[in-house]
Amino acid sequence: MAASWVMERMLAATGKIQEVPTVFGHHDSVEYAGIVLALPALISQGLLKAREVYQSLAKGYYSLEHIVLLLAYMALLRIRNPEQLKTCKPGELGKVMGLDRVPEVKCLREKLSQIVSQYKAEEFERHLSKQWIEQQACLYFYIDGHVRIYYGQQANLQKKYVSRQKLCLAGTTEYWVNDQQGNPFMFFIGDLSERLKDAIEQYIVPALIEDTKNIAPQDDSTQPRFTIVFDREGYEPAFFARLWNQNRIAVITYRKHVKEMWNMEDFKSVETQVNDTKVTIPHCS
Numbered sequence: 104m105a106a107s108w109v110m111e112r113m114l115a116a117t118g119k120i121q122e123v124p125t126v127f128g129h130h131d132s133v134e135y136a137g138i139v140l141a142l143p144a145l146i147s148q149g150l151l152k153a154r155e156v157y158q159s160l161a162k163g164y165y166s167l168e169h170i171v172l173l174l175a176y177m178a179l180l181r182i183r184n185p186e187q188l189k190t191c192k193p194g195e196l197g198k199v200m201g202l203d204r205v206p207e208v209k210c211l212r213e214k215l216s217q218i219v220s221q222y223k224a225e226e227f228e229r230h231l232s233k234q235w236i237e238q239q240a241c242l243y244f245y246i247d248g249h250v251r252i253y254y255g256q257q258a259n260l261q262k263k264y265v266s267r268q269k270l271c272l273a274g275t276t277e278y279w280v281n282d283q284q285g286n287p288f289m290f291f292i293g294d295l296s297e298r299l300k301d302a303i304e305q306y307i308v309p310a311l312i313e314d315t316k317n318i319a320p321q322d323d324s325t326q327p328r329f330t331i332v333f334d335r336e337g338y339e340p341a342f343f344a345r346l347w348n349q350n351r352i353a354v355i356t357y358r359k360h361v362k363e364m365w366n367m368e369d370f371k372s373v374e375t376q377v378n379d380t381k382v383t384i385p386h387c388s
Contacts, residue, residue, distance in 0.1 A: 105194030105204035122166035125201035327353035
């Protein structure tokens with residue numbers, strides 16, 4: 104019997120408790136038990152800090168942390184929507200969450216409605232990205248655009264070139280901000296005809312300035328606040344000058360099919376520290 108916490112359910116039904124506590128018991132041969140190995144990683148990434156952004160849910164059996172953790176488990180188990188929970192054993196999945204069972208579909212949807220009605224998804228994302236950046240003391244950010252193909256019929260979107268399919272298809276562009284190892288910090292959905300330079304100036308730079316204010320050098324005018332790296336789509340010297348003069352942001356990019364070659368005698372090799380690695384780069388004197 105999955106619903107074995109009779110007393111707690113009675114108290115929750117009568118409004119005597121705000122939420123049921125999480126208690127991991129001793130069990131044998133539990134299905135999905137291996138997913139508990141991911142729990143420390145999820146907690147270290149700030150998954151359960153949702154309470155710092157969202158308000159508590161209405162009195163009931165399941166808390167905000169229970170729902171957020173269940174959504175993370177569903178993603179790891181490839182459960183794509185609440186209806187697919189019907190195919191899982193609720194008691195088995197509940198045990199790996201520290202409960203007697205997971206909520207039914209109707210209950211889960213009610214809890215999700217209480218969460219999404221607060222409209223704090225973007226604030227939660229900003230809260231987590233700031234934590235990740237400060238934990239890694241990251242000052243190098245890699246920015247790239249990815250086309251999300253639109254398969255519907257309701258909107259008439261501008262066609263964009265999709266390199267992986269070598270076709271021009273209708274869709275929007277998502278701009279991802281990662282660290283040097285490819286770990287994501289944040290992403291923004293661009294407007295229909297937005298360019299990479301516009302997305303960097305309007306969305307990405309203000310967000311990174313806020314997230315790095317506790318770790319970026321503030322007093323040294325010769326050192327960049329942070330460095331952004333992107334491909335040739337954002338190449339424009341006037342754009343680079345604005346980033347440095349207004350916000351002291353350095354840029355690493357490249358230009359394709361360069362015709363005006365610089366004199367190689369004007370360069371010399373310089374050893375510098377990039378995060379935890381010493382690298383040798385050419386420097387123009």
